[in-house]
Amino acid sequence: xxxxxxxxxxxxxxxxxxxxxxxxxxxxxxxxxxxxxxxxxxxxxxxxxxxxxxxxxxxxxxxxxxxxxxxxxxxxxxxxxxxxxxxxxxxxxxxxxxxxxxxxxxxxxxxxxxxxxxxxxxxxxxxxxxxxxxxxxxxxxxxxxxxxxxxxxxxxxxxxxxxxxxxxxxxxxxxxxxxxxxxxxxxxxxxxxxxxxxxxxxxxxxxxxxxxxxxxxxxxxxx
Numbered sequence: 537x538x539x540x541x542x543x544x545x546x547x548x549x550x551x552x553x554x555x556x557x558x559x560x561x562x563x564x565x566x567x568x569x570x571x572x573x574x575x576x577x578x579x580x581x582x583x584x585x586x587x588x589x590x591x592x593x594x595x596x597x598x599x600x601x602x603x604x605x606x607x608x609x610x611x612x613x614x615x616x617x618x619x620x621x622x623x624x625x626x627x628x629x630x631x632x633x634x635x636x637x638x639x640x641x642x643x644x645x646x647x648x649x650x651x652x653x654x655x656x657x658x659x660x661x662x663x664x665x666x667x668x669x670x671x672x673x674x675x676x677x678x679x680x681x682x683x684x685x686x687x688x689x690x691x692x693x694x695x696x697x698x699x700x701x702x703x704x705x706x707x708x709x710x711x712x713x714x715x716x717x718x719x720x721x722x723x724x725x726x727x728x729x730x731x732x733x734x735x736x737x738x739x740x741x742x743x744x745x746x747x748x749x750x751x752x753x754x755x756x757x758x759x
Contacts, residue, residue, distance in 0.1 A: 550576070555609040557617040562675060564609055564620060569593045571611065571622060573675065584620070584673050585680070591628040591656065597697045598666055598690040599627055599655045610697040614710035619732050620673040621706065621713045623698055626687065629664040633657025658690075666690040668698055670715060672732050683730045685737040691718040714740075723747070 537544050550556040554563040554574065563574045569588030574581045588594045595610045611622035636651040658665030667687035673680050688698075698704065703716040710732065717726040727740045 553609070555611055555613065557613045557675075558615055559617040561617065564595070564611060566595050566609060569596070571595045571609075571620075571673070582678075584675075584678055588624075591626070591630075593625045595622045596625040598625060599652070599657070608697055608700050610699050612699050612704055612706060612713070614706050614713075614732065615708060616710040618675060618710060620675060621699075621704060621730070621732075622671060622673065624669045624671070625666065625690070626669055627656035627666040630656035630658050630666050631662060631664070633659075665720065670730065672713070672730070672735065681732070681735040683728075683735050683737050685715075685717070685728045685730065688715070688717045689720045691720075691722065 550563050551565075554565045556563045556576070561576055563576055564584070565572055565574065567583075569590065569592070570583050570585045571588075571594040572581055572583050585594045597608075597610065611620050613620060632653075633655055634657070635653050636655070638649045638651050641647070641649050656666060667689055669687050670683040670685065671680055672683070698715075704714060706713050713730045713732065715728050715730065717728055719725070723745050725743045727742070728737050729740050730737045
């Protein structure tokens with residue numbers, strides 16, 4: 537609202553479930569297990585990824601608590617808005633876990649309901665567990681660069697998303713990104729540096745413990 541002219545003008549607002557770029561030109565959102573780009577100036581949209589599917593979800597959230605579509609868009613814009621650091625939640629080979637029961641359904645009925653009966657959960661001793669795989673996307677041309685660091689086991693806290701939990705960030709020059717990798721069992725945590733230009737990665741430092749992490753006592757994929 538312009539008080540001097542007594543006029544209102546429409547302004548573009550990024551929806552709550554989108555992730556806007558620092559320069560305000562673009563936003564990303566998830567659709568059908570893939571990551572999509574929206575041009576906030578022109579309104580044009582395009583898919584940035586195309587091979588997302590059930591069990592292989594871009595910018596998603598771990599399934600251990602019943603859902604895999606992102607609670608938030610699990611991606612980070614580089615400060616210069618040229619790159620996106622994001623991940624795939626890979627649960628393709630993980631076994632189906634026990635059902636979750638909703639005893640107070642949102643629809644107002646009194647009959648308990650099963651939530652996501654085919655959700656995947658990795659338990660202690662399982663060969664396959666749910667994991668995060670990292671990648672960079674160049675927004676201008678859509679090129680994808682997979683980080684050459686190992687997949688990261690889904691670990692505590694699994695229910696709010698990897699980046700939402702603060703386990704990744706960018707350097708100020710947008711050349712490198714950093715992710716925290718907690719190994720299965722919680723006895724070792726690595727800080728990885730990922731190069732946006734090459735996908736090359738290296739461990740900057742590690743922290744170790746002689747005992748399992750308390751977060752891994754419960755039957756989550758990190759034990």
